[in-house]
Amino acid sequence: MSVFTEYDLMRELHKDGDKIILLVLDGLGGLPMEADGETELEAANTPNLDRLAAEGTTGLSIPIREGIEPGSGPAHLSLFGYDPVHYEIGRGVLEALGIGFDLGPNDLAARGNFASADANGVITDRRAGRIPTEECIRLTAKLQEATGDILPGYEVFVKPVKEHRFVLVIRGEGLGGQLTETDPLQTGKKPLPVQDESGTPEGAHTAALVNKWVEAARAVLVNEPRANSLNLRGLAKDPGLPQFPDIYGLKAAAIAVYPMYKGVAQLVGMDVIHFEGDRPPHEIDALERIWDDYDFFFVHIKKTDSYGEDGNFDAKVHEIEVVDELIPRILALGPGALIVTGDHSTPAKLRKHSWHPVPALLWSPRAMPDQVQLFGERVCASGHMGVFHATHLMPQAMAHAGRLKRFGA
């Protein structure tokens, strides 16, 4: 089924109804550390999530496609109902969103890497010896100062990220195309010029602009001891995604601590909510505060993923239990549909994102209580949503919240 068909169905059928909460525990899915052990979620003491699973409908969610290890950006697009294979977000855009840059429709963003080069410009270290972040801050300020206004009619922003990484944003009319990267991807080679593969006048114009900036920027760096060159990767604009509020007829709010997740929510047209604090209870404070103002609430819990990447099984278990304790406060608000799932798995055993399907539950007064009585990887395989693609969650939530009209007579 084409993704456009699903959008069209939502656009065509949506109506007013109850409120929807999408509670995402980042990297929720896990693996047993030993063959006969439990996963993080199975090991956690989660009486409230278990109650939701028992009263609701469960399943296992495939973030992107079977076997595909998801990046965070595409995994969240899936949860919002967008097929991320059709709507790719460029790395430059994600990097800009990741540092909280307020990316506009006329902005071209690139991920930058400081690099070391020899006298002929041949790259000798693609990461400039992983210079410290303070050095990155100094260098980006220097570039901002020297190259901020060298492209007539365009604004240039050079922002530090971490170590050798920075973000370049060029703002102005008529940017676009399909742009190649400068990074030769190995040492011993010269950087490549940016080229346009779209064949459009806009693309050729943009490639020329970027190459002009790169040349000027390298000249600024020429006497730096280590970071005397740079490369650009993932040059891209906001992909202009169909807007979430239009597709679903939902006024949508995003409650998240990390810029990257706020950024993806912003790209699809959600309002990013500002609040004090950075722990799950602070996020639920914010949820309670804005409850009357929105129809849809995306609440993002980050640390489950971070602890998974650290290989810290116990800390991930504990963070799941912290969230579990907040469930009664969430239920007390009276949602028509509450989804609890992850954007992908981050098993502490693997210390990274993985392709394993993610346990998912949908609680609603209108849900079919399937035979699953607990919230966990193994049991959710028997749930009424089956093993399904994550893009199906939003239509399910819409239905359970009474927000979809009948299809056909």
Added chain:
Amino acid sequence: MSVFTEYDLMRELHKDGDKIILLVLDGLGGLPMEADGETELEAANTPNLDRLAAEGTTGLSIPIREGIEPGSGPAHLSLFGYDPVHYEIGRGVLEALGIGFDLGPNDLAARGNFASADANGVITDRRAGRIPTEECIRLTAKLQEATGDILPGYEVFVKPVKEHRFVLVIRGEGLGGQLTETDPLQTGKKPLPVQDESGTPEGAHTAALVNKWVEAARAVLVNEPRANSLNLRGLAKDPGLPQFPDIYGLKAAAIAVYPMYKGVAQLVGMDVIHFEGDRPPHEIDALERIWDDYDFFFVHIKKTDSYGEDGNFDAKVHEIEVVDELIPRILALGPGALIVTGDHSTPAKLRKHSWHPVPALLWSPRAMPDQVQLFGERVCASGHMGVFHATHLMPQAMAHAGRLKRFGA
């Protein structure tokens, strides 16, 4: 979901990793002979396969589409990750592969049927009274002799199959088109000329060549008592499938006894391994011998299907047990991912291929051990792969073998 997108994902994301084994027990899936009985696989004593199921991830595989009874060619394409609805292999090609003909890119293959006709050429028996195979061998030799060089610039091969069936291959430059069949599909009608439906010059040229050969061949047969006419069906070339090693970045070997399976493997670019013997242990001997030389190993066990088609429940059970005993030898090689499944079901109860989903297991050190503890049709429905399309197995195997990069940032 477009099949092309999945190919592109594999092409884009593959990297080096561990070795993958695809062990196919042809026609593995079965049915209970009585309502409360067990299937062949459930009845078999399979401690090793049960262990793999307990430690690995399981599911039920749909070979083509829900409810579709698979032919062997398309069913194997699915296992290799090709949607067989998009990549049809012509019947002539399958028939040529089935007799072990070494089909090249310039070859047009057709399935031939000897037929009986009256004095006016009207077909009176579409199978020439099912002449014995020895008769078929005599007739094809006669045709080879008389028509082998009647098409200037082209080689003609006429090969016997079985009873009234033979294979015609025309070899040379510029063959193609979309060619109709000569068989009127009922007695009392004259054969049809071959026509091209592609509208290409190549198609018109090829149709004319084939019609010239058919006319000459019928003239050769005119005084035969029964097989005095013939028809051609499924005229096709090697469809030029995307090559498995390119899609997955895998150097791939096929270990199979029957020509048809070697042929399909060859069409997708696998190396067909020659070995002595024709029983499963001989195939594992070959697997051990070539282990260091390849990344991917397709091992095909035929007799499970043959016994199913014979309606021989017990012999099918026994053949499954023969394979089970070989599992420790396979595991000892240290694969990163081992798939065990069938290309389709061949229940002894039905004595033919069937559409029923096929139990599948994926064993890997990186697998989620789902709640399924045995290998069998009923229990696999609760596995973490769910009820899935067979084309998903290859991406799953790639992921579990550590052979896929992350999708998106």
